[in-house]
Amino acid sequence: MMESAYSPKILSVPPSTRSSNFIKLINILGLLLSVALIGIGIWLASRHGDCEKSLRAPVFVIAIFFLIVSILGLFGASSAFVPLLYTYLVLMLMILLILAGFIIFIFVVTAQGGGYPVAGQQFQEYTLDDYSPFIRHKLNNPTNWVHIQSCIESSNNCDELNNIQSAADYYNSDLNPIQSGCCRPPTECGYTIVSPSNFDTSTGSNSSNPDCLTYSNNASIKCYNCQSCKGGAAQEIKRDGRILGIIFVVIFFVLVLVYLVGCVAGRTASREHYGDV
Structure with a gap:
């Protein structure tokens, strides 16, 4: 067959x-x-x-x-x-x-999202509101942010600012998003810089940005709870x-x-x- x-x-x-x-x-x-x-x-x-x-x-x-x-x-x-x-x-x-x-x-x-330039400084600043709903939701989640904040605190991002010698060098530095958003107050707060990691907040701020009241020179506080810090993390x-x-x-x-x-x-x-x- x-x-x-x-x-x-x-x-x-x-x-x-x-x-x-x-x-x-x-x-x-x-x-x-x-x-x-x-x-x-x-x-x-x-x-x-x-x-x-x-x-x-x-x-x-x-x-x-x-x-x-x-x-x-x-x-x-x-x-x-x-x-x-x-x-x-x-x-x-x-x-x-x-x-x-x-x-x-x-x-x-x-x-x-992305950083926005500020006159007189080399680095950019950030705010969480500029980013997508998915990223905003993730970073606004308290559980997520506690972990991220703890990680930022334990990193050497803010400590590296102590290597800057003067205010002029500070404003001409290329700070990364975490350093710009989490280690310092937003420029609009108007605080006078004493050292790259220390600002004179005694006179208060005329800005309506809540980050200005949140910022502290205390190394364990800084601007870790600021919207600008979440903006820096969003940029990363x-x-x-x-x-x-x-x-x-x-x-x-x-x-x-x-x-x-x-x-x-x-x-x-x-x-x-x-x-x-």
Whole structure:
């Protein structure tokens, strides 16, 4: 009896060297990319002075999921098990969709905000109201802010201001967002600078900004409960989010290329096992 064109070939026959090596190659690349993602997560988690770690969790989740999928694809290529290869491609498509959604989310929540310049000083100042609702909600959450505030207090951001020699040097310094927002009162308060970490608040302020009353020269108080401090933390999130978003865009397009090559290689392996369909 004539064998049907749709009947499978003997599964013990391995695919051609070309298609097998193709699949192995793209999954080795996938393993390297997943390791790179884990490295990005570690970088986010270990940044000195970076007290808001909200971006690290999704990075680690995506990286570990991608690592598992890459191992699955590599195993499927090595064992010449076509259904496993198709499972790999489906999971890869899921990763691409999740990654695309994460990229869109990052750029949406970091689209708003930024520092504003003040005449006579090199550094910018910040206020939380300028940032996206997601970031405002996260930083206004008391539980989150207690942790972030404790982290800022234990960092050396404010201590570094003591290295500035004079008021002129102070206003010409390139203070980071945390130093500008958390270690000093807003310029509009009108306080006279005594030293880079000490201001004369005895005369009071004519400004309606509540941060002016919140600020204290006490090293354990400073402006840690100020809206300007939350604005500085929001700017850190925005900066890290933008960097991460750009990195993920590059990784996304590399993964699209890997996925397309994987589809071709998987189709080739399927034909070699089951014949032309």
